Amino acid sequence: MTRREPLAAGSSAPPSEIYDVALLDLDGVVYVGPDAVPGVPEALAEARTAGMRLGFVTNNAARTPTDVADHLTALGVPAVSDDVITSSQAAATVVSGLLAPGARVLSVGGPGVAAALTAAGLVVVDRAEQEPAAVVQGYGPEVGWVQLAEAIVAVRNGARHVATNLDATIPSPRGPLPGNGAMVGVVTAITGEEPLVTGKPDPAMHAECVRRTGARRPLVVGDRLDTDIEGASRAGAASLLVLSGVTEPRTLVAARPDHRPDLLSADAAGLLTAHPAVVADGQRHRCGRWTVGPAEAEDALILEAEGPDGGEGPDDGDGLDGLRALCVAHWARHPADGAPARVIARGERAAAALDGWGLVPDGTAA
Numbered sequence: 447m448t449r450r451e452p453l454a455a456g457s458s459a460p461p462s463e464i465y466d467v468a469l470l471d472l473d474g475v476v477y478v479g480p481d482a483v484p485g486v487p488e489a490l491a492e493a494r495t496a497g498m499r500l501g502f503v504t505n506n507a508a509r510t511p512t513d514v515a516d517h518l519t520a521l522g523v524p525a526v527s528d529d530v531i532t533s534s535q536a537a538a539t540v541v542s543g544l545l546a547p548g549a550r551v552l553s554v555g556g557p558g559v560a561a562a563l564t565a566a567g568l569v570v571v572d573r574a575e576q577e578p579a580a581v582v583q584g585y586g587p588e589v590g591w592v593q594l595a596e597a598i599v600a601v602r603n604g605a606r607h608v609a610t611n612l613d614a615t616i617p618s619p620r621g622p623l624p625g626n627g628a629m630v631g632v633v634t635a636i637t638g639e640e641p642l643v644t645g646k647p648d649p650a651m652h653a654e655c656v657r658r659t660g661a662r663r664p665l666v667v668g669d670r671l672d673t674d675i676e677g678a679s680r681a682g683a684a685s686l687l688v689l690s691g692v693t694e695p696r697t698l699v700a701a702r703p704d705h706r707p708d709l710l711s712a713d714a715a716g717l718l719t720a721h722p723a724v725v726a727d728g729q730r731h732r733c734g735r736w737t738v739g740p741a742e743a744e745d746a747l748i749l750e751a752e753g754p755d756g757g758e759g760p761d762d763g764d765g766l767d768g769l770r771a772l773c774v775a776h777w778a779r780h781p782a783d784g785a786p787a788r789v790i791a792r793g794e795r796a797a798a799a800l801d802g803w804g805l806v807p808d809g810t811a812a
Contacts, residue, residue, distance in 0.1 A: 474691020
């Protein structure tokens with residue numbers, strides 16, 4: 447599938463009517479911590495009613511697919527284990543291809559890591575003295591010094607270090623918390639050995655979900671640029687970025703080319719609505735009532751909104767049109783690389799929008 451110009455084309459109809467399968471990340475998309483993102487279970491039910499099928503692709507290696515499916519079902523998103531692809535499964539598949547059947551593997555992470563390795567015909571151990579041929583490291587809320595120490599000793603003794611993913615953070619109701627990438631960094635810093643990484647953005651996980659669902663026109667829905675959106679880009683699939691997880695608007699504006707999504711919404715309810723296009727008119731870009739044009743200052747842009755200041759206009763839609771226009775205008779100036787944007791607000795509404803996006807109104811990144 448040929449990818450479109452990021453964000454610019456929009457979607458004239460709701461994505462649930464255009465794409466046959468949504469490949470959904472979980473943390474930050476369907477739920478944050480133990481709770482569903484408000485309104486998302488209902489939105490996914492409506493997307494299913496419209497004929498869209500759902501698959502769940504997560505870098506969180508802590509739980510088994512059955513546990514994940516049970517959690518989704520309890521949240522009002524009915525699922526079975528075959529609907530779920532975890533990075534633990536991806537890692538187990540890779541490791542089983544590298545080692546002989548029955549090889550010993552040190553499992554570092556939640557129950558999902560050990561379960562996936564066992565299902566792949568490998569023998570799970572928990573001590574470096576048991577001479578594992580590989581260490582598979584995935585996220586687990588109980589991972590601490592003891593497990594990290596065993597991993598370090600095993601890798602220094604020659605075991606292959608395999609990481610399910612390198613997500614530096616996970617979303618939570620308290621804000622971002624350390625993810626598997628942070629813990630993998632501890633092992634790497636001490637051993638000096640770079641791990642083999644098997645989860646997103648490697649396209650294998652999305653490809654497996656496409657195979658299971660028989661998707662002909664999949665849409666990746668995620669909250670992370672470096673895993674979900676890059677993974678979609680590498681798989682040749684369209685993508686929808688949601689702002690209910692870890693990505694902030696200022697990070698999106700500065701995104702490098704393979705981190706730029708096709709669509710943008712506040713949350714996964716964006717599957718149910720049309721997405722406005724960003725129209726280019728010379729050096730100016732317009733989306734809805736918002737316009738972004740060049741400033742006299744070098745590499746600076748001016749953001750302005752039609753209508754009176756002091757509140758939202760009648761056609762502001764989901765409140766993201768200004769951000770869409772700003773992203774496309776800035777990316778047009780940086781087609782081959784990512785860079786922070788310098789933006790000047792024209793009017794109170796534009797200044798308030800920049801402040802909400804983490805960009806100070808005088809134009810430099812906050």
